[in-house]
Amino acid sequence: MKTTTVKDVRKLNRSLILKEFYFNGPVTRLDVSRVTKLSPATVTNIVTDLLENGVLVEEGNVESSGGRPSVLLKVNPDLGYFIGVEIGESHIQTELFDIYFSKTTQYAINDLELDLSPEHLIDLVADSIGQVLRSANLKETDILGIGLGLPGIVDPESGISIFSPSWGWNNINLSELLRRKIAIPIYIDNGAKALSVAELLFGQGQGVDEFAVLLIGAGVGGAIVHNDLLLRGGSNSAGEIGHMTLSIDGPVCRCGSKGCFEAFIGANHIFEEFGRTKDEPQPRLENRELMKKIFSNYSNPDSKERKIIQNSIQYLGAGIANLINIENPERIILGGWLGILYGEADLDLIKNVVKKYALAQSYELVDICVSNLGAEAIPMGSAAMALIDFFENVNQEDLMVIGGNRLKQRN
């Protein structure tokens, strides 16, 4: 945000203070003042505002040891709920979160048909949302926002799915399609970018200035976060690391190019290599159970599986090293169901390969780790996009409609 006026400063500081109460609450005004470096006067001023509007509530006092006891405050737990939806190549996972992001209920659709129209997809999403609302006994007005995370290139501003590799769409306004069915603010982004939001707020990205997330599953995606801000590039495709060239004369990728990162480390490659050894028909890309079975043989030193996975890790490490050389991040987070399997199988080997290919100074800084949010972090991250907007835009205007009939839509 550009801050040229005092009003911009107010908005920024309100958000800063609110985040502090959210993530570290209950805390006192003076605690917040110390952490945010804002003056106690300013904290009092903004807190008064937030209290009047019901965003914060008091929660008892801190025991005094001489002196006026300080009041503990926290974000009002009854403000509302968030819904996050992961749209995968073959499944839809819908989850409901309370204000503090405890998962309250969920609904899954698996084995989506292969050629799905945008309208049909949005019907399924709307149905899923209806399902979780019913099972939690909530109304639309109880939900502060719905986030969607999907494959491909997405423009969050307009709500348009610019390009979907899974279904071959171009320029479909999914946001608009869903808005016609549901009167809740909608947030939409690429799945890897949604995942990075989950990591930033609740996972391994907390407090890390520069990090990148790898989303490895059926396909390979990524996202880069710099000072709490997602890098989007000029047209929202920054971080799309899956089709980086690792071998100029390598095998042809499903994208048409040659020697892509994804072609070496994606589910497709592993299944193909595995299939080749067993002469079975190739399994569906999202077959996580089969993949787990393959990885369970990694510990067997003479297994074919171990050799296949170790070979892929050579490329995984080289790809991570390229990302490290270009971005110089402090942390790389391995996410996605297959990314987590890789990391859990042999993180040390991954690190050693990265070390081989990365600049020494950049390798020294970076910490490579596995996501601790599990394979299901995309719905959480999607919902968290709505939480970020809540932090940034809880201002006088919006506050008046909290709990009422929010018609304001982001897209």
Add this chain to the structure above:
Amino acid sequence: MKTTTVKDVRKLNRSLILKEFYFNGPVTRLDVSRVTKLSPATVTNIVTDLLENGVLVEEGNVESSGGRPSVLLKVNPDLGYFIGVEIGESHIQTELFDIYFSKTTQYAINDLELDLSPEHLIDLVADSIGQVLRSANLKETDILGIGLGLPGIVDPESGISIFSPSWGWNNINLSELLRRKIAIPIYIDNGAKALSVAELLFGQGQGVDEFAVLLIGAGVGGAIVHNDLLLRGGSNSAGEIGHMTLSIDGPVCRCGSKGCFEAFIGANHIFEEFGRTKDEPQPRLENRELMKKIFSNYSNPDSKERKIIQNSIQYLGAGIANLINIENPERIILGGWLGILYGEADLDLIKNVVKKYALAQSYELVDICVSNLGAEAIPMGSAAMALIDFFENVNQEDLMVIGGNRLKQRN
């Protein structure tokens, strides 16, 4: 910069207004108000300040066609000068710029000895600065700042050369060494990053939100600019694209790793390939004349030179494509003496190779071009680091010492 207080806003707006007068001056207060979106009242307020302190001067009126005639203002051309120093693997190029960055005089040292101590290097730099001061008949107090651009990883905050590939140094505080000899504020950074500053302020990066610069010469470096800010990563090595892996089993690079970008496209590789065909001893890396001769045969369709260069362009294109996939920039600027040769030889071929390896959506957005600042843009960019600091820190405190005895040092 974090803007939590009204004083931060003032500093930011002062810088915004000053830049507008600098790059578009002479202009009127109202022009600046329109472009910066700041209110006329604020512009008047800040301009009054800058006028009183001699940073701005009036330059006549705009002819009125009814209404009060507006006053034209510009940055005072007599505020001072800047010095930029490029420290290369085998040369030192020192240039003096007036406030508007017209090159006033220069001094070159070529064929540096191969193993140079930091102290000896700084002696040579200080001598060079003395030379340009003498030939322009200026005193140290006439210079607003000195910028140094050098190979390797540099920490601009501390002034330390963290790692120098050319001379094998680690953690040398060059800034401190030079400060002992010269009482002018010193700014220091990696050469590719300095180049990107020149492109941002005076070259092909002007007005472009997301761009990357490739510095191709004896070695290969790079820098990424995002919303007018250089991306540094966690330890100042972001953008160091030269040792990105393009072929996991490729030839060994001088860095020790295998299949590096630099090993395929750097001067070393071209000379090696060329030498192989002629059985001559390998020329020194900085032999620009020989390289120009090689490239001059590119237009000959059957020449060995054309084949060598076209082969390197395959890798150059793949490397640029990787950068594009990760960063999604709007523009890629080819710089450095060898980078300019590549671009002038066959920009169309480069673009076609990039197209082959990049995501279609990212390729569609990006514009690949050749630097128009020439092969000598690093001294300019180095000096421009001081200009940026001038924009950002011309505030009450600093203004009082302009033209006087500035002892304030950045590092």
Add this chain to the structure above:
DNA sequence: ATAATTAAATTAAGTAGTAAAATAAGTATA
């Protein structure tokens, strides 16, 4: 029980932004 001490929260004076009204400095015209 009252006074002193301590620490939290609030109020006050100063600075810097905006929007809107007022003023300034011209040209055009009756």
Add this chain to the structure above:
DNA sequence: TATACTTATTTTACTACTTAATTTAATTAT
């Protein structure tokens, strides 16, 4: 020449930050 019109700049009233001073609400000591 005087009035109307235009356009640039400045002043005014209001908001939101800071630091410093004050008020508030407890504990501790006499």
